[in-house]
Amino acid sequence: AGVVQNLAARLRRRGGLFRKPDPEETACVLVGLAATRSEASRRIVERATKSRDPLVRRVAGQVIAAWGERTGAGR
Known part of the structure; x- marks a missing residue:
């Protein structure tokens, strides 16, 4: 599987029936x-x-803002 698929799988993983995803881990995955x-x-x-x-x-x-800055959008 590719990088995006592996990172997306980390967002879906909860670790237990009622466990909520860790916001800090989710934020790190978004940066990745x-x-x-x-x-x-x-x-x-x-x-x-x-x-x-x-x-x-x-x-x-x-x-999303960083993606816009790198492409020069909005300038």
């Missing part, structure tokens, strides 16, 4: 996805902007 700059990563990060956790939402927004 940012490095791939793939369309699949973009979809995952965009979904993360709707997370209930403020840390996850903030990091997802920062990733």
Whole structure:
């Protein structure tokens, strides 16, 4: 499996029946996805902007903003 698929699997893994995902781990995965700059990563990060956790939402927004800066969008 590719990098994006492996990182996405980490987002889906919970570790127990009722265990919530760790927001810090999710944020780290989002940063890893940012490095791939793939369309699949973009979809995952965009979904993360709707997370209930403020840390996850903030990091997802920062990733999207960084992608825009690197492409020169909005300049």
